[in-house]
Amino acid sequence: MNAKITLASLLLAVSAIAGAADAVLKVSAIPDEAPTELQRKFAPLGSYLEKELGMKVQFVPVTDYAGVVTALTADQIDMAWLGGFTFVQASQRGKVVPLVQRAEDARFTAKYIGSVEAGIKTLQDLKGKRFAFGSASSTSGHLMPRYFLQKQGMQPESYFKTVGYSGAHDATVAWVASGKVEGGVLNASVWDKLVEAGKVDQSKVRLLGTTPTFYDYNWTVRGSMDKKLQQKIQAAFLKLDDSKPEYKAILELQRASKFIATKAENYEGIEAAAKAAGLLQ
Template sequence: MSFTKKTFAAAVMLAAASVALAEEAVLRVSAIPDEAPTELQRKFAPLGSYLEKELGMKVQFVPVTDYAAVVTALTSDKIDMAWLGGFTYVQAKERGKVVPLVQREEDTKFTSKYIGSVAAGINSLKDLKGKSFAFGSASSTSGHLMPRYFLQKQNIKPETYFKNVAYSGAHDATVAWVASGKVEGGALNASVWDKLVEAGKVDATKVKVIGTTPTFYDYNWTVRGSLDAKLQKKITAAFLKLDPKNPEHQQILELQRATRFVGTKPENYKGIEAAAREAGLLK
């Protein structure tokens, strides 16, 4: 009887261990929803397959509805890794232990674009005085924080300079708003602007670039601080291994709009944190 109890107890422990192992065998990944959900899924699919091969584990993409949800999920261990903007990384760091692993080389010198309505005759920021203006998400680095920060450096306080300030929720939505006349100006990620132009999704007769911000650090892949250290190293190595000369890797890099990935560190985002505090967006 004693043997049976011990056997049963051992079986329970083994089952629990198996469940834990199964959970650990899935890397749960998410991303800030700075573009349409279908576009985020399309961009991630080849990268997810690549990471599964490199890490020897299942990689699951977990979509979220807004920027805050990504930060909450990462800092409460609901997901393991997330594609964050510089500002959402700073927000996550304020709430818990997170580790930034890699960023695209392009993210070391990122910029945002200011755009204006052609029909409204907007050719510069001066033309937008007293007009309507849209940022992307309130938590977006390149769609809100840094464009706002650099406007304030020019003594332009959005809430008083523009007739009204709105938030479209995403970079591509901001372009659509300006093109449709919903607002007369806006700000968005330079990379998304370039992608939309290349894809023929920007009508040059309706919207145009009227300015570009100075450079700043932006997006990165960040993991929860409690993620196994060895797995963190394997993830980093997988990203750094991506080679544009390899056809399979080239497709992944192109979808990520990256020439290559490089390592990153918390110190890179001190400027973003300072800008957020100065803009009153981080307490």
Template sequence: MMKARILLAGVFASAAFAVHADGVLRVTAIPDESPTELQRKFAPLGEYLSGQLGMKVEFVPVTDYAAVVSALTADQVDLAWLGGFTFVQANTRGKVVPLVQREEDTRFTSRYIAGTNSQINKVADLKGKTFAFGSVSSTSGHLMPRYFLQKQGIKPETAFRQVGYSGAHDATVAWVASGKVDAGVLNASVWDKLNEAGKVDPAKVKVIGSTPPFYDYNWTVRASLQPALQKRIRTAFLALDPARPEHKAILELQRATRFVPTKAANYAGIEAAAREAGLLK
């Protein structure tokens, strides 16, 4: 019996510390932007990680936020770019380890936007209007903006004439610009990026407010990944130095000044908000 237990423990240990049999580190990300944009952002980072880790790194696209959580907690991928809420969802299953986040994610915000020619000039003016969140599982495109709206006495389902979910931050801007909805909310970083790229028409869309800051995105690994490899991945992210041109290009694509260590406790506020909103059982 003792020998059997030892053998069984060895099997579990091998499974727990194994990378995929083909030696590939599989990486995915919540689809908060278009698939082509996610691939573009990841390519230089994936090449960098491959060089630092001495192994092939492969990006695995997914269709929705829930698929990222399922893939990571089922050990189908090794490393994932998660929003605060998707991290909380994965963490409640007890199978993940958060490694790093952008320094900007320690004080993240969302932007409330509206049609430029509308009479909506502040958040209080949203009552009775049509409104778009991003994905239901988005931290900055749904959960935290909803939480802060409710703190102001604005419950979306009763305060707004209609509530929709665009599925992604850039889609929310498109909905508002086209007049499909009167207003919406999105990730502040994506809003800034779209403006810098000239993809927001100021004649059609304007900012009417921002949320208070909160913790958001992070890079998280499956808990069964070898501890030594987890450490090497964290070290690789922390080593990205904006003073080095090749690193600066990677950081700029990630919209990061630098990466810093993170921990599950940072997301206690998001977990509390999700439970209060009835989005986490």
């Protein structure tokens, strides 16, 4: 009898080990940049997480911001890179848990840009001109810049001739450079990255100004995830240190000096801004 129990226990243990080996952490991100760029940025981070967690990590691309929120709250993915606004949207739809944010995300900003050829030098020069936000669900590409414009008495739909949505931060720069619009706004981190990489033609696109600071991006997991796995994921992110060569490249691609723990309360200001801007009930 004992032999049978021991054999049964052994078989269950083997089955559990096999199941763990087959486990997959499905990860996605809001498509705030080109799909190829998102994949490039995530690849080394994904490899690192596989080693730290002892499980396969799969990146699941989506076509729009709403798709990430739906997938996360429907338990179709396990973890997602969200903006502050998409985190608030996800929180309203179901249980989600924010784990970490970059240290930089505690004081994030957006950049207003304008067309050099159109003679745009200030936000005031954009009155009656065409303007582009990024995605309608973007924190730094729409919500917070809109909120700060409204605080200055600039209601976008009446202040600008037209308001468009490019869908992504790098696309907004392309719209201004091509003359499709005279002005726009985008994530400060993406703007800095594009400038450093020489991908902004500054004879065509000019920096006009910077918004006040706000909380933004975070890594969030589905609320039904096992608490121990949540803790392991958070610990893996907090372990990243840019003073160590093996971690430096990962952090550089994420444009982070380090990751810090975060909490839902950090995004209450985003929720308030969304309601004030009429973008959230």
